Amino acid sequence: MSVVALVPAAGRGVRLGAGMPKALVPVSGESLLLRAVRGLLASGRVEHVVVAAPAEQVEVVSAELASLPCAHVVPGGAERTDSVRRALDAVDEVAPDARVVLVHDAARAFTPASVIRDVVSAVEQGAPAVVPVLPVADTIKEVDASGAVVSTVDRSRLRAVQTPQGFALDVLREAYAAAGDIATDDAGLVERLGGEVRTVAGHPHALKITTAFDLAIAESVLALAGD
Ligand code: CTP
Ligand code: MG
Numbered sequence: 001m002s003v004v005a006l007v008p009a010a011g012r013g014v015r016l017g018a019g020m021p022k023a024l025v026p027v028s029g030e031s032l033l034l035r036a037v038r039g040l041l042a043s044g045r046v047e048h049v050v051v052a053a054p055a056e057q058v059e060v061v062s063a064e065l066a067s068l069p070c071a072h073v074v075p076g077g078a079e080r081t082d083s084v085r086r087a088l089d090a091v092d093e094v095a096p097d098a099r100v101v102l103v104h105d106a107a108r109a110f111t112p113a114s115v116i117r118d119v120v121s122a123v124e125q126g127a128p129a130v131v132p133v134l135p136v137a138d139t140i141k142e143v144d145a146s147g148a149v150v151s152t153v154d155r156s157r158l159r160a161v162q163t164p165q166g167f168a169l170d171v172l173r174e175a176y177a178a179a180g181d182i183a184t185d186d187a188g189l190v191e192r193l194g195g196e197v198r199t200v201a202g203h204p205h206a207l208k209i210t211t212a213f214d215l216a217i218a219e220s221v222l223a224l225a226g227d
Helices: 032-042 054-062 080-089 111-125 169-179 185-193 211-227
Strands: 002-008 050-055 071-075 098-103 130-133 139-143 149-152 158-162 165-168 196-199
Touching: 002 032, 002 080, 032 050, 032 054, 032 111, 050 054, 050 080, 050 185, 054 071, 071 080, 080 169, 098 111, 098 169, 111 130, 111 165, 111 196, 130 185, 165 169, 169 185
Parallel strands: 002 050, 002 098, 050 071, 130 196
Antiparallel strands: 098 165, 130 158, 130 165, 139 149
């Protein structure tokens, strides 16, 4: 039984504004996507990767990953949910023996191997769905439409969610079959069906690279890691 990872990488990267899909943006000479996929395989717990690429750049992305024979590239869709769905549809062909599936944003290219391993282990131990989380550092306030504060939320019970999110393959399939066009995070689809979602500890290095500021932080992460 193997573990397959789906990597949605078909976004435009509008907020980063690099003039190319975010997944192809290089950090120290290697793209976010290459780093993300290599990180999954280097965890030692992932055997197959299905990447959802921008539809008109499937060949470019395939070439980018040519050094990683376990990676399979499919065209992504208009929304992240569509991209994940297309990658999920390829699992039977790419990894027919898979029982555990991860969904991991290419934009979280610096996720430590320990987080990936912890997510896989939790699913293998019986959790139907698992998300890595971090405590929320900022004070959180609820505001009304005018911007006036309504209340201060108790942040001790709040968590920020990262990827990879892990699932029993049949659970994620059932969640996507029921989802229709609803766009939410993958574990959220399991929640909608009443399924239990467990948490493991996330890591600051698993930040989602969204803006140029985040990219600067990623470069610092690399420098810290001595890469
Ligand atoms: N993604 C995808 N297909 C889409 C939209 C997003 O596969 N139609 C992927 C992105 O490539 C990224 C992840 O989902 O790896 C998280 O999305 P986000 O951080 O929003 O990336 P982008 O959509 O590329 O960025 P932006 O929203 O700024 O355009
Ligand atoms: Mg987006």
